[in-house]
Amino acid sequence: MDRETIARVAKVARLNLTEEEMERYAKDLDDILNSFSVLDEAPAGDTYSFNPIPVVDVLREDEPGQDLDPQVLRDQMGTYEGFVRGPRLS
Amino acid sequence: MSAIYDLIRYAQLKHRAFTEIVEDLDDTKFHFSAKDNLCADGFQARAGSAVLDGYRPPFDATPIRKMKDSGGQLVGKTTMDEFGFGTFSTNSAHGVPLNPFDLERSCGGSSGGAGAAACLIPGHIALGVSTGGSISGPASFCGVVGLTPTYGRVSRYGLIDYGNSLDKVGLLSRSSSLVAKHFRTISGPDPKDPTSCAQPVLADRGKMPRSLAVPKEALQNLDPAVRSSFQDALSRFKELGTEVHEVSMPSLRFALPAYYILATSEASTNLARYCGMRFGRREEELNQHFNDFFTGVRSESFGDEAKRRILLGTFCRMVGFRSRYYLKSLAVRQLLIEEYQKVFRDHDAVVTPTMPFIAPRFEEIGRMKTLEMYGADVLTVPPNLTGMPHISVPCAYVKGLPVGMQLVADHWKELDLLEAASAWEKAFIYRFPEVSP
Amino acid sequence: MKIGLEMHFQLPTRSKLFCSCPTSSAEPNHNVCPVCLGYPGSRPSLNRKALEAGLGIARFLDCKIEEKVWFNRKTYFYPDLPKNFQITQYESPLGTNGHFDLNGRRIGIWRVHLEEDPGRIRRVGRSGEEIAFVDYNRSGIPLVEIVTAPDLTSPEEAREFIDQLVTELRSLCGLEAQDEQSFRVDANISLGEERVEVKNVQGLRNLERALKFEASRQSKLLAAGKKVVRETRRFDEERKVTSSAREKETEEDYGYIGEPDLGEFRIGEMARNLDLKETPLVRARRLVSSFGIGEATAKQLVLTSVTLTDLFEELCRHVPPEKAVSWTTGPISSNWAVLQDPGKWPEIVQIVKDDSDGRINDNEAKRRILSLAGVQQEAAVEGGDDMTKLISDFVDSHPEVLADYRKNPKAANMVIGHVMKESKGRYSSKEVVEEVRKEMDKRV
Numbered sequence: 001m002d003r004e005t006i007a008r009v010a011k012v013a014r015l016n017l018t019e020e021e022m023e024r025y026a027k028d029l030d031d032i033l034n035s036f037s038v039l040d041e042a043p044a045g046d047t048y049s050f051n052p053i054p055v056v057d058v059l060r061e062d063e064p065g066q067d068l069d070p071q072v073l074r075d076q077m078g079t080y081e082g083f084v085r086g087p088r089l090s
Numbered sequence: 091m092s093a094i095y096d097l098i099r100y101a102q103l104k105h106r107a108f109t110e111i112v113e114d115l116d117d118t119k120f121h122f123s124a125k126d127n128l129c130a131d132g133f134q135a136r137a138g139s140a141v142l143d144g145y146r147p148p149f150d151a152t153p154i155r156k157m158k159d160s161g162g163q164l165v166g167k168t169t170m171d172e173f174g175f176g177t178f179s180t181n182s183a184h185g186v187p188l189n190p191f192d193l194e195r196s197c198g199g200s201s202g203g204a205g206a207a208a209c210l211i212p213g214h215i216a217l218g219v220s221t222g223g224s225i226s227g228p229a230s231f232c233g234v235v236g237l238t239p240t241y242g243r244v245s246r247y248g249l250i251d252y253g254n255s256l257d258k259v260g261l262l263s264r265s266s267s268l269v270a271k272h273f274r275t276i277s278g279p280d281p282k283d284p285t286s287c288a289q290p291v292l293a294d295r296g297k298m299p300r301s302l303a304v305p306k307e308a309l310q311n312l313d314p315a316v317r318s319s320f321q322d323a324l325s326r327f328k329e330l331g332t333e334v335h336e337v338s339m340p341s342l343r344f345a346l347p348a349y350y351i352l353a354t355s356e357a358s359t360n361l362a363r364y365c366g367m368r369f370g371r372r373e374e375e376l377n378q379h380f381n382d383f384f385t386g387v388r389s390e391s392f393g394d395e396a397k398r399r400i401l402l403g404t405f406c407r408m409v410g411f412r413s414r415y416y417l418k419s420l421a422v423r424q425l426l427i428e429e430y431q432k433v434f435r436d437h438d439a440v441v442t443p444t445m446p447f448i449a450p451r452f453e454e455i456g457r458m459k460t461l462e463m464y465g466a467d468v469l470t471v472p473p474n475l476t477g478m479p480h481i482s483v484p485c486a487y488v489k490g491l492p493v494g495m496q497l498v499a500d501h502w503k504e505l506d507l508l509e510a511a512s513a514w515e516k517a518f519i520y521r522f523p524e525v526s527p
Numbered sequence: 528m529k530i531g532l533e534m535h536f537q538l539p540t541r542s543k544l545f546c547s548c549p550t551s552s553a554e555p556n557h558n559v560c561p562v563c564l565g566y567p568g569s570r571p572s573l574n575r576k577a578l579e580a581g582l583g584i585a586r587f588l589d590c591k592i593e594e595k596v597w598f599n600r601k602t603y604f605y606p607d608l609p610k611n612f613q614i615t616q617y618e619s620p621l622g623t624n625g626h627f628d629l630n631g632r633r634i635g636i637w638r639v640h641l642e643e644d645p646g647r648i649r650r651v652g653r654s655g656e657e658i659a660f661v662d663y664n665r666s667g668i669p670l671v672e673i674v675t676a677p678d679l680t681s682p683e684e685a686r687e688f689i690d691q692l693v694t695e696l697r698s699l700c701g702l703e704a705q706d707e708q709s710f711r712v713d714a715n716i717s718l719g720e721e722r723v724e725v726k727n728v729q730g731l732r733n734l735e736r737a738l739k740f741e742a743s744r745q746s747k748l749l750a751a752g753k754k755v756v757r758e759t760r761r762f763d764e765e766r767k768v769t770s771s772a773r774e775k776e777t778e779e780d781y782g783y784i785g786e787p788d789l790g791e792f793r794i795g796e797m798a799r800n801l802d803l804k805e806t807p808l809v810r811a812r813r814l815v816s817s818f819g820i821g822e823a824t825a826k827q828l829v830l831t832s833v834t835l836t837d838l839f840e841e842l843c844r845h846v847p848p849e850k851a852v853s854w855t856t857g858p859i860s861s862n863w864a865v866l867q868d869p870g871k872w873p874e875i876v877q878i879v880k881d882d883s884d885g886r887i888n889d890n891e892a893k894r895r896i897l898s899l900a901g902v903q904q905e906a907a908v909e910g911g912d913d914m915t916k917l918i919s920d921f922v923d924s925h926p927e928v929l930a931d932y933r934k935n936p937k938a939a940n941m942v943i944g945h946v947m948k949e950s951k952g953r954y955s956s957k958e959v960v961e962e963v964r965k966e967m968d969k970r971v
Contacts, residue, residue: 006401012780013358013404014365014381014604015397016389025401028460032402035461036347036415045421050597051255051285052423052477053242053501055790058284062576064542064549070559072148077368077564082555086367086606086659087376087383089650129568142567149561151568250567255787284572284790355784359602362611363565370567376658384604384611407602407782416784 001026001033094121097211098165100525105193106185107206110134111166119163122272123207124217126167126184127174127250128259130154133164137250138172138182138200141391142370151248152283153217153259153276160275162215168203172393173357174221174252176200177466178455179228181395186452190232190523191491195449198231200224201262205232208262210525215272216262221252222349223444223470225260229482230444230494233520235511236262237269240501241477243289245280253356254285256349256474264522266483266511273504289502296505298513299438299497302332305339308469313447319486319493320443323518326485327441330513335437341422341429345472348419348426350464351406352475355416358403361396364388398460427476434500439510442469444482444494473498481507484520492521528742529722530685531677533713535670536693537644538580539701544643544669545571545614555662563667565609570788573598577641577669580700581621582798584671585639587699587806590622594795598641598786603779606659607645609666615642617783621794627675628812629688635676644668677715677722682738685714689731694830695806714738718745721757725769728762737762741769810836818848828855834867835860838875845876846883854879858893862900874899885957914954917946918966932967939963 006026010017017025077084095115101107109126110133124130127137129147136142154164171181179187179202187202189195190209197205201218205228208216218225220238229236237260244259251257259276261269279287304324309317324334366373366387373387392400406415433440446469455463473480478498485495499506543550546562561569585592599617620640626633646666650657673692679685696702703709712734714725725741728734740762745755760769805813811825814836828836835855842851859866859875866875875896882892897904921942922929931938942963947956954962 005405008780009401009405009408012408012782013400014362014385014388015392015400016385017397021397025398028398029402029405031459031461032350032464033405033415036351039344039347039351039418039422040414042341042344042348042418042422042425044418045424048417048420048424049791050420050785050787051241051790052427052475053240053285053288055242055285055288055787057792058287058572058790059575059578059792060281060542060547060572062540062542062574063547064551065547066549066558066560068149068560070557073559073561073564074556076146076148077556078372079556080660083649083660083662084368084556085376086648086661087373087378087380088656088658089380089606089648090655090657135567137567145567147566147568149568247570248568251570254570281572283570283788285788288790355782356787359600359612359782359784362602362604363567363609365604365611367606368564368566368609377656380606380659381604404782407784408780409782412782420785 001030094211094213097525101207101210102166105188105190105206105210106169107187107203107210108166109136109169109184109203112163115165116163119161120215121165121211121213122157122162122215122217123166123168123204124151124154124164125170125201125204125219127170127219127252128154128217129248129250130164130167133167135167135250136184137174138170138184139391139393139396140183140371141364141387142250145370147248149248152245152280154248156276156278157217157272166207168201168207168216168218170203171200171224172396173250173361174200174219174224174257175357175395175399177223177227177463178450179203180452180455181393183393189449189491192449194451195491196231196452196455198228198445198449201228204262205229205234205236208232208234208264209522212264212522213268214263215268217276218260218262219249220258220260220474221256221353222474223467225262226444226470226480226482226494226496227467229262230492230496231449233484233492233522234262234264235266235269235515236260236482237273237504237507238474238480239273239277239504240289240479242285243479243502243504244276245278245283245286247280247282251357251360253353254360255356256353256477258477264520266508266515270508270512273508293505296503296507296509297438298509299499299506300332301437302327302334302439302441302497303337303433303437304334304441305342306336307339307342308442311446311468312443315488316443316445316447316493319488320495323485323495324441326517327514330517334441337433337437339429339433341426342472344422345426345475346464346468348422349467349471349475350402351415351419352423354399354403355406356403358400358407361392361400364391423475426472430476430478430498431500438499438506440498442496444469444496448488448491448493469496477501479504479507481511483511483514485518487521528680529677529717530679530682530738531675531715532679532685532689533672533674533715534689535672535711536696536702537709538577538669538671539703540574540576540580540669542574543667544574544577544641545667548667550668553664555664558664559666563609564663571614571786573789573792574669578792578794579797579801581639581641581671582794583700583801583803584673584696585622585625586798586801586803587695588622588625588627588636588639588673590625590636590639592622592795592798593619595619595791595793596621597791598789599783600786601781601783603781605645607648607661607666609646609663613643613645614786614789616640627688627692628808629684629691634678634688637674637676638672640672642670642672644670677717682735682742685738686731686735689734691808695808698806699804716741716745717755718742719749719755721755723755723757724759725762726759726772729764733762733764736767737769740767744769814840818843818851820848820852824852824856831860832863832867835863838872841872842876842879845880850879850883858896862897862902865900871899885955887958888953888955890953914946914950914959914962915966917949918942918963921945922967922970929967929970933971939967942967
């Protein structure tokens with residue numbers, strides 16, 4: 001795991017790392033991934049699902065309804081003229 | 091009841107089991123607690139993380155609502171590793187819980203506070219959450235019964251996510267009957283959590299397991315005291331009329347890597363929402379580019395282990411690595427499920443020690459490398475990865491500290507495990523620390 | 528020129544894709560809940576109507592439908608994305624490899640899939656330093672993404688393609704008119720070798736402008752002997768030009784994983800069982816091929832009214848198509864307000880049939896239609912008595928006709944001719960022939 005890779009991963013994950021952290025995490029990930037290389041020995045397997053038990057065709061009817069008053073949420077988020085304020089776009 | 095309240099306060103002040111407790115107890119209700127990653131109206135939900143400071147959920151998690159509806163009072167939120175990242179609850183931003191038997195030892199993790207509360211307070215039921223063993227571990231180190239239901243048995247609506255295909259809400263308590271009773275309360279389909287809608291109806295009773303399987307691969311690298319305690323426990327089980335057989339499960343060695351890759355991959359996406367907007371810790375300075383805005387809050391607020399897992403999980407999903415790590419791990423999960431189910435054709439449960447050692451001292455933990463810490467999960471990860479229900483019960487005491495034994499059954503067979511636990515606790519009497527609040 | 532489009536349409540469901548918040552228009556941040564705000568502890572559940580609408584579109588576009596689909600998380604950071612990941616379908620779209628019939632040419636459709644809309648940002652502040660004011664009402668609204676092959680050959684054709692596609696989809700699943708808010712598209716356009724992507728264009732008008740500008744820009748470059756750079760550009764709505772999208776500080780790696788909270792969907796069966804409405808332009812093509820009517824006529828019918836076209840088809844079962852066309856597009860459509868009542872249709876059919884069979888003439892048929900429509904007219908002439916009088920008068924004053932008739936029935940022709948002439952086409956020939964024969968047989 002070279003510095004360039006760990007820097008890229010940190011950027012994708014939106015984390016600022018100091019030089020020391022980059023070195024340390026790079027080493028950690030290296031050790032971890034090396035020990036995980038045992039996975040390469042496992043058979044390939046052609047099917048997989050994203051859950052350990054089958055979750056199939058669970059659907060919700062198209063009925064509008066809100067069981068939580070949106071005012072509560074607006075108060076919590078803090079709004080200005082009804083909008084949630086966020087950072088600069090450029 | 092004030093005796094109970096005294097114990098709650100004691101657990102909070104002396105053992106840091108709770109991040110928050112109520113001011114008064116309601117005599118008409120039974121008392122329960124919830125791990126701090128379960129949302130409850132009226133409490134903060136910070137999941138052991140500084141990034142969620144100030145988050146007061148405006149709703150109850152479904153399991154909590156069900157407990158309340160059945161006459162329970164939520165008396166406190168229990169301490170945990172940040173987002174569930176840990177095996178010793180040492181990665182907590184809100185205090186590290188201390189073992190009820192020995193203040194210098196860990197409660198286990200990530201539901202450490204729940205383990206301590208369940209141990210210290212008689213008649214208490216603590217809701218915990220397991221992703222890779224975070225109910226079993228604390229149950230083992232704190233000497234209580236800990237049930238991790240099948241994935242999808244209990245609604246996760248209102249649970250702050252670690253890994254969506256791995257998280258399960260479960261229960262810790264001194265007695266299996268209390269666990270059994272409230273397991274029924276919190277189970278059942280919830281339309282707000284589609285993964286809870288695939289479960290079969292809970293039967294009226296379970297069946298006592300007649301044949302137990304011990305995978306020989308699971309007996310490697312155990313603390314010698316744990317190994318011999320476990321063998322003694324097996325003998326005791328045989329006296330109950332249960333058969334014990336050795337089996338081989340060669341795919342067990344793939345479980346830990348597959349688990350950590352899937353869990354961290356999912357977690358790294360779940361934690362993307364913590365960016366200083368709308369809830370939790372906010373970034374007030376809007377006059378900065380959104381990438382800097384997000385990066386600043388995250389870098390300041392996430393703990394060391396959280397950052398490590400985010401980096402690991404992000405990497406395993408990236409172009410060029412995704413097949414080898416993320417997709418491969420999904421396939422390995424399937425492999426392991428099939429291997430377990432093959433064992434279950436001939437046996438009713440798989441049994442192993444819960445943890446490879448007794449609760450370590452904090453100074454020992456401080457010397458552990460990351461991989462060593464991950465390795466502590468080696469026995470709890472396999473049933474967590476496959477989503478199978480498992481229960482940890484105390485089976486011995488070494489140097490005064492509890493040793494846990496873990497039984498795993500096939501999907502949906504929690505009641506069989508509870509039968510076994512019930513039979514077990516008649517044969518083996520649990521010890522709890524003397525407490526004078 | 529090659530143009531390919533990646534279009535996003537909002538589906539007309541009453542609740543959002545993954546939560547039951549309303550999709551109706553509302554004050555900012557009123558149609559929100561923990562799910563579409565990405566609150567910790569919340570999780571999605573899929574709207575059945577959205578899935579059915581998406582499947583209907585995939586089938587309509589003749590796509591290959593997968594047996595099993597699921598959803599993915601596409602992770603990237605932006606202020607309008609509550610979870611900082613979007614739930615979409617990366618690996619398993621609802622349908623692939625379909626096509627759309629555009630005026631006889633096939634436009635390839637690469638894929639159709641569902642995804643959630645992010646929130647809406649209003650840019651506030653000094654230009655270049657704007658901050659985001661976010662409204663999450665839009666967050667979680669269902670989108671269908673339709674990706675075409677680069678088979679479109681001009682900005683005008685692209686515009687027409689979308690117009691026709693929207694007409695069809697509106698009938699198929701109630702898709703609303705796609706205004707600036709609800710229609711967004713990424714376009715790929717190349718004149719030469721290199722493809723330029725113009726991202727996130729809002730609304731049809733802007734798309735056409737963007738494509739025209741880009742076509743012109745590329746054409747000028749090539750004419751000057753320069754190369755077109757393969758890149759991503761944005762369309763500036765105010766200045767109506769495309770410009771190079773600023774180098775993104777961080778190139779995103781979306782790191783797709785499956786969305787475990789939703790599970791899988793076995794859509795093969797669901798898609799096969801869908802009862803698809805016949806869309807207007809498809810129907811028009813069928814009318815042309817089944818009944819041989821003109822394309823313009825067919826389009827006029829289907830775009831005027833579904834039920835008028837239904838009546839037209841019913842008439843075609845009884846009379847030749849040309850007759851059905853002239854009656855439908857004529858007096859029937861002029862009086863459609865009243866005649867659209869299906870209770871009146873059996874009578875309409877009978878009148879047109881009688882006219883076509885010659886039992887009544889056109890004027891009489893028209894009179895009857897208008898009468899059915901409740902239109903005031905001049906008093907109708909009582910046909911029967913008048914004709915009998917004409918016949919009697921003639922026969923009485925031409926007794927030799929009767930004598931001839933006894934020997935040869937053809938003698939009736941004289942009477943028939945006289946009555947036709949005198950009645951000035953008020954009656955159909957068939958009516959006259961019958962009546963004359965009847966009268967003469969009575970006297971013989």
